[in-house]
Amino acid sequence: MQLNIEKLVYGGDGLARLPADQHGPGKAVFTPFVLEDELVEAQLVEQKPGFARAQAQAILRASPHRIEPQCPYFQRCGGCHYQHADYNHQLEIKASILRENLRRIARLELPVQLGVHPSPPWNYRNRARLRLRHQPDFALGYYRFNSHELLPVTQCPISSPLINLAITRLWEAGRAGGISKEISEIELFADAEDANLLVECDCERQASAGQAKEIARQLRDILPQALGVVAFRTTRPGVQNQPPVAVAGAGRLSCKTESAVYQVSAGSFFQVNRYLAGSLLKLVTAEQSGRLALDLFAGVGLFSTVLARSFAQVIAVESSPTSFANLQYNSPRNVKPVHATTERYLEARLKENEPAKPDLVVLDPPRGGLGERLASGLGTLQARRIIYVSCDPATLARDLKTLVASGYRIERAHLVDLFPQTYHLESVFSLIRAD
Numbered sequence: 001m002q003l004n005i006e007k008l009v010y011g012g013d014g015l016a017r018l019p020a021d022q023h024g025p026g027k028a029v030f031t032p033f034v035l036e037d038e039l040v041e042a043q044l045v046e047q048k049p050g051f052a053r054a055q056a057q058a059i060l061r062a063s064p065h066r067i068e069p070q071c072p073y074f075q076r077c078g079g080c081h082y083q084h085a086d087y088n089h090q091l092e093i094k095a096s097i098l099r100e101n102l103r104r105i106a107r108l109e110l111p112v113q114l115g116v117h118p119s120p121p122w123n124y125r126n127r128a129r130l131r132l133r134h135q136p137d138f139a140l141g142y143y144r145f146n147s148h149e150l151l152p153v154t155q156c157p158i159s160s161p162l163i164n165l166a167i168t169r170l171w172e173a174g175r176a177g178g179i180s181k182e183i184s185e186i187e188l189f190a191d192a193e194d195a196n197l198l199v200e201c202d203c204e205r206q207a208s209a210g211q212a213k214e215i216a217r218q219l220r221d222i223l224p225q226a227l228g229v230v231a232f233r234t235t236r237p238g239v240q241n242q243p244p245v246a247v248a249g250a251g252r253l254s255c256k257t258e259s260a261v262y263q264v265s266a267g268s269f270f271q272v273n274r275y276l277a278g279s280l281l282k283l284v285t286a287e288q289s290g291r292l293a294l295d296l297f298a299g300v301g302l303f304s305t306v307l308a309r310s311f312a313q314v315i316a317v318e319s320s321p322t323s324f325a326n327l328q329y330n331s332p333r334n335v336k337p338v339h340a341t342t343e344r345y346l347e348a349r350l351k352e353n354e355p356a357k358p359d360l361v362v363l364d365p366p367r368g369g370l371g372e373r374l375a376s377g378l379g380t381l382q383a384r385r386i387i388y389v390s391c392d393p394a395t396l397a398r399d400l401k402t403l404v405a406s407g408y409r410i411e412r413a414h415l416v417d418l419f420p421q422t423y424h425l426e427s428v429f430s431l432i433r434a435d
Contacts, residue, residue, distance in 0.1 A: 003031060003054065005038045010097050010393055012081030012423035014038070018052060029054050032145070033075055035063035035085055036093075065089035070122070071157045071421075078145040080158065080421040087121045087420065094425040095415055098393045105397035108404065114413050117283075119276050121420040125159045126194070126274040129187040130167070138174035140167065140186075158421055160274060162194045166223050173222045180215045182207040184234050189266075191253050192274055198253040199229040200266045207233065209245055216248035227253065230266035252326070257281055260305045263329050267322040269299050273418040280416050281306060283428045284387050290359030294383070296342040297364045300326035301335070307362070308332040317345045346377045358383040369395025372402060379406025386431040396427060409434045 003016035014034035017026040029052040034040055039061035046053040059066070069075070069083035082090045095114055102108045131150050133139040139152040154171055155164055166188050173179050180203075187200040199219055203212050212231040219229045228249030232242055244251065244266065252265040257278035264270045271277040285306045291313070295304035298316035300323050308314050313334050318324045319341045327337045338345055342365070361383040363370065369392060370378070378386065379402065386408060390396035400410070412430035419425065 001042060001044070001054075002060065003029060003040050003042045003056075005031070005034045005036055005040065007036050007100075008034075008093050008097065010101065010423060013053075016042075016054075027052055031056055032081065033084055034059075035066055035089075037061075038063050038066075063089075071155075073142075073151060073153055076144060077141075077151050077153065078143045078147070079156075081423045083421050087118070090121075090420065091116055091118060091415070091417060094417065094423075097423075098415055098425060098427060101393035101397045102400065105394060106401035106404070108397070108400060108410075110413055111410055112413055114415055117276065117279055117414060117416045119273055119417045119420050122157050123160050123164075124273050124275050124420060125156075125163070126190045126192070127187065127270075127272045128156060128159045128163050128167075129185060130170075131185050132174070132179070132183055134179075134181040138171075138177075138179065140170055140174060159188075160190045160194045162190045162197060162225060163188045166197060166199075166225070169222055178218070178222065180211075180218060182211060182215060183219075186219070189253060189264075189270075190274070192256045192277075194274065195225070196253065197223060197226045198250070198264075198266055199223060199226045201229065201231050202234045203231050203245065205233050207245075213246035213248070216246045220248045228266075232267075257302075259285075260330075262300050262302065262305065263326050264300050265322055265326055268320070268326050269323060271302070271418065276416060276418055277302070280389070280418070280426070280428070283414055283416065284362060284389060285310075288360050288385075288387075290384075292356055292358045293360040293362065294358045295362045296345070297366070298327055298337075299323050299364065301330040301337075303362050303364070304335050305330050305332065307360070308335045311359070317342055343374055343377075346374065346381070350377060350380060357381070359385065361386045362389070363387070364389040365395075367392045367395065370399045370402075375399045375402035376406065379403060379408070382407075382433065384433055385411075388429045388431065390427050390429070391424065393425065393427065396429070400429065400431075403431060407434050408432065 005014040013030035016029050020026045031054045040056040041058040042054040042056050065086050067086050074083045141151045141153040144151040182203045185202040189198040216229040216231045220226050230244045231246040255262045255264050289310035293307045293311040293314045295316040298318045304314045304316035315336045317338045324339045408431040411432045414428040416426045
């Protein structure tokens with residue numbers, strides 16, 4: 001059938017409508033790797049009561065923004081979604097999706113101009129996680145699109161040159177039988193200068209501590225740019241924050257931005273775009289000052305370390321044991337690290353009726369956002385200003401609806417493109433109390 005693509009939606013798909021006389025009253029159909037206003041010949045691959053999915057077989061009317069993808073694995077690999085669109089149009093797509101989510105979920109029209117901050121579109125990632133296969137032959141790669149099947153890859157154009165060099169060397173060693181069959185995954189983490197690597201590897205659960213130590217040494221020999229290799233045991237789904245089994249060399253990496261230097265250990269979160277981490281940091285911290293700031297979901301202290309220069313005190317809250325250890329190391333004297341979930345910390349603060357209202361609250365939650373309870377609690381806290389860093393426009397819109405209802409208004413809004421070639425988007429919203 002022929003489908004006319006109305007728009008792109010969050011997740012990378014194009015939205016079209018099935019003919020009303022064949023499949024009900026214009027049921028929505030989602031198709032990947034298409035662009036707005038394109039006419040495509042498509043085949044249905046899934047039917048659900050409320051929607052359908054299709055696969056484009058031919059582009060009958062192409063968008064003027066369509067280009068040839070740069071990566072030979074595009075459409076087979078599940079990592080990228082927009083390589084068929086020129087980069088300026090990718091930014092337009094993301095800005096449109098962000099506004100549409102605010103409009104649809106929060107009933108908010110963006111009251112300020114959206115600042116858009118582009119990235120170099122290639123070689124920007126400083127972290128890549130690859131799966132390994134040892135039988136019937138060695139292979140290294142990512143998951144196939146919409147699958148848990150391994151797609152062997154020998155290059156990744158969105159990853160840094162040093163990571164691509166490491167991928168090449170891992171292939172050479174693997175083909176020669178030089179990589180242990182106990183390794184199921186390898187993560188490569190490069191520093192800001194793309195000069196040094198920190199390597200994490202997952203070993204099968206039956207591997208002994210001695211085997212894990214030998215595996216770590218083996219990988220460090222294969223990858224001379226690795227300052228260290230940290231071995232973990234493969235865990236069951238949902239199990240996190242497991243301690244390492246073995247370490248060869250350093251277990252941490254020094255990550256620099258224009259404003260600060262951070263210690264980041266294996267297993268800790270740090271922004272993956274090696275070009276825009278500093279820009280994100282400035283958007284959050286510039287022109288902010290006062291007596292007390294709260295940095296919730298603080299990670300290794302990306303924001304609190306710099307906020308400490310303009311606030312008398314910063315309270316930084318982090319739940320991950322690994323990231324919290326880095327937060328303690330990275331924090332200046334006037335930063336108070338708190339090892340707790342944001343929910344528990346805020347609940348305790350409100351229960352104790354702390355008299356000091358924060359001048360600023362910085363939020364950088366995971367993809368699930370805040371949720372109703374936490375967003376409502378923040379409204380009760382009555383901080384003068386909230387800066388919300390989001391990696392998901394739908395949960396952002398949901399949380400903004402609650403915060404606006406509790407007395408905040410949007411003062412500034414930015415789209416920071418930390419993830420070119422993918423549907424993922426980062427945004428920074430500054431809110432101020434309306435009273």
